[in-house]
Amino acid sequence: MATAVKYRRKSSAKAEQRAATMDQILDTAEYLFSQHGFYGVTLKDVAKTVGVHHTLINYYFEDKKKLFEDVFARRAVVTSQRRMKALDDYENEVGNSPTVEGALRAFLDTDLDLYTEGGEGWRNYGALGAQVASTPEWGARMMDEHFDPVVLRLIGLLKKALPECAEEDIFWGYHFVTGALMLTLAKTGRIDKLSGGLCRSDDYAAVKERMATFMAAGFLSVCSRRKS
Amino acid sequence: MATAVKYRRKSSAKAEQRAATMDQILDTAEYLFSQHGFYGVTLKDVAKTVGVHHTLINYYFEDKKKLFEDVFARRAVVTSQRRMKALDDYENEVGNSPTVEGALRAFLDTDLDLYTEGGEGWRNYGALGAQVASTPEWGARMMDEHFDPVVLRLIGLLKKALPECAEEDIFWGYHFVTGALMLTLAKTGRIDKLSGGLCRSDDYAAVKERMATFMAAGFLSVCSRRKS
DNA sequence: TTGTTCATTCACTCACTAGTGAATTAACGC
DNA sequence: GCGTTAATTCACTAGTGAGTGAATGAACAA
Numbered sequence: 008m009a010t011a012v013k014y015r016r017k018s019s020a021k022a023e024q025r026a027a028t029m030d031q032i033l034d035t036a037e038y039l040f041s042q043h044g045f046y047g048v049t050l051k052d053v054a055k056t057v058g059v060h061h062t063l064i065n066y067y068f069e070d071k072k073k074l075f076e077d078v079f080a081r082r083a084v085v086t087s088q089r090r091m092k093a094l095d096d097y098e099n100e101v102g103n104s105p106t107v108e109g110a111l112r113a114f115l116d117t118d119l120d121l122y123t124e125g126g127e128g129w130r131n132y133g134a135l136g137a138q139v140a141s142t143p144e145w146g147a148r149m150m151d152e153h154f155d156p157v158v159l160r161l162i163g164l165l166k167k168a169l170p171e172c173a174e175e176d177i178f179w180g181y182h183f184v185t186g187a188l189m190l191t192l193a194k195t196g197r198i199d200k201l202s203g204g205l206c207r208s209d210d211y212a213a214v215k216e217r218m219a220t221f222m223a224a225g226f227l228s229v230c231s232r233r234k235s
Numbered sequence: 236m237a238t239a240v241k242y243r244r245k246s247s248a249k250a251e252q253r254a255a256t257m258d259q260i261l262d263t264a265e266y267l268f269s270q271h272g273f274y275g276v277t278l279k280d281v282a283k284t285v286g287v288h289h290t291l292i293n294y295y296f297e298d299k300k301k302l303f304e305d306v307f308a309r310r311a312v313v314t315s316q317r318r319m320k321a322l323d324d325y326e327n328e329v330g331n332s333p334t335v336e337g338a339l340r341a342f343l344d345t346d347l348d349l350y351t352e353g354g355e356g357w358r359n360y361g362a363l364g365a366q367v368a369s370t371p372e373w374g375a376r377m378m379d380e381h382f383d384p385v386v387l388r389l390i391g392l393l394k395k396a397l398p399e400c401a402e403e404d405i406f407w408g409y410h411f412v413t414g415a416l417m418l419t420l421a422k423t424g425r426i427d428k429l430s431g432g433l434c435r436s437d438d439y440a441a442v443k444e445r446m447a448t449f450m451a452a453g454f455l456s457v458c459s460r461r462k463s
Numbered sequence: 464t465t466g467t468t469c470a471t472t473c474a475c476t477c478a479c480t481a482g483t484g485a486a487t488t489a490a491c492g493c
Numbered sequence: 494g495c496g497t498t499a500a501t502t503c504a505c506t507a508g509t510g511a512g513t514g515a516a517t518g519a520a521c522a523a
Binding site: 162179222 | 273
């Protein structure tokens with residue numbers, strides 16, 4: 008680039024305002040999309056909740072679809088990187104002998120912690136992700152785009168932990184794991200009613216306590232069965 | 236997919252015509268809702284696909300919401316009763332000593348068979364159910380309304396099979412099971428890409444082969460851990 | 464044959480949707 | 494202070510949504 012681009016220090020007031028408004032829009036859209044889906048939310052709904060004119064959303068985000076994708080992408084990169092790092096750390100720790108439960112813990116517990124500690128925004132994002140994941144329309148595509156690398160990393164570790172296991176069994180096992188995780192993040196309140204209040208949809212700690220153990224046993228049983 | 240042809244059998248009674256048209260509308264709506272969700276489908280979309288005027292849908296079904304609920308309810312009763320019967324049969328067979336895997340097989344395999352053998356309509360319904368299950372808006376409510384009895388029946392059996400197990404563990408275990416089942420029925424095509432074609436989203440037989448075993452081991456591991 | 468019933472369409476209404484381009488307002492940088 | 498730039502709103506467009514009540518026309522019952 009021959010032209011000297013002048014990177015002026017953005018005056019804080021405007022830049023801050025811009026960032027703040029965009030964040031508010033993203034947060035609100037995230038929440039509303041997580042409750043009603045893409046088509047169930049209008050730009051006016053979002054604008055009204057934020058307290059700005061609805062065309063401001065077109066000003067900041069190309070169009071509605073772009074807004075949706077930006078909402079999704081914003082946190083996808085965070086959770087993806089976090090889990091990737093957790094898997095790296097785990098592998099560095101155990102070298103060539105990972106266990107199924109260890110790998111699953113690196114993957115699942117890291118994420119569940121994020122949703123536990125990340126505040127309302129993260130919880131809304133979880134619900135959005137869960138909905139996206141079970142939507143044929145763009146579900147698969149968006150999950151692929153954002154999460155394939157981490158997932159394949161996990162699967163690599165699982166293969167190492169279960170060297171005799173058929174690949175299909177590992178993929179189906181992973182499929183069961185995501186299904187369970189997604190329903191957890193969906194936070195629909197169903198388990199609350201079903202259990203008469205004994206369990207709570209938003210009790211990620213309870214899930215963390217059980218999930219990796221539960222799923223690890225599942226992997227082992229299916230793989231050993233098929234080996235014989 | 237759906238043929239836009241009106242089958243006007245001269246000899247058929249009006250009642251038959253009525254039923255046929257309503258079924259076509261239900262089938263089409265079922266498919267479209269399963270792909271795009273409630274708000275992602277317009278009555279015109281449905282009407283156009285069926286090949287009738289869009290106001291005919293208001294004639295047969297009070298309004299859009301009622302159509303959606305009718306679509307959902309139509310097959311909910313079938314799968315619910317089928318699984319209920321399977322659980323009854325299983326209990327009659329094994330009396331007072333059910334196993335976790337046995338109970339899960341009665342519940343899961345019966346349903347997976349239905350989706351395998353039931354044709355396109357059932358597969359669309361499965362995808363719809365999966366989407367509904369992870370939607371906070373009405374998800375929990377609709378699942379509660381239609382499936383609570385069977386689910387509590389299953390949970391009763393699981394408690395019998397695991398008398399020492401903490402109730403929370405059983406509920407969370409069931410939660411994992413549904414999550415996995417729902418993602419299966421969602422049929423998003425994600426596992427296909429992820430596994431490089433090794434596994435196929437619509438291969439319910441593959442799921443049936445693994446799921447009950449996998450989940451039963453999960454229950455056992457979590458319950459035994461907590462007992463100690 | 465005729466009058467009735469009912470599936471189906473038609474002509475509209477009213478509200479709302481996403482998006483655009485011009486206008487306004489406030490903050491910057493000089 | 495002054496011209497510039499960016500945030501925000503305003504006035505509109507063009508199109509779509511669900512739903513209603515009247516009209517059509519075919520089957521049916523007498």
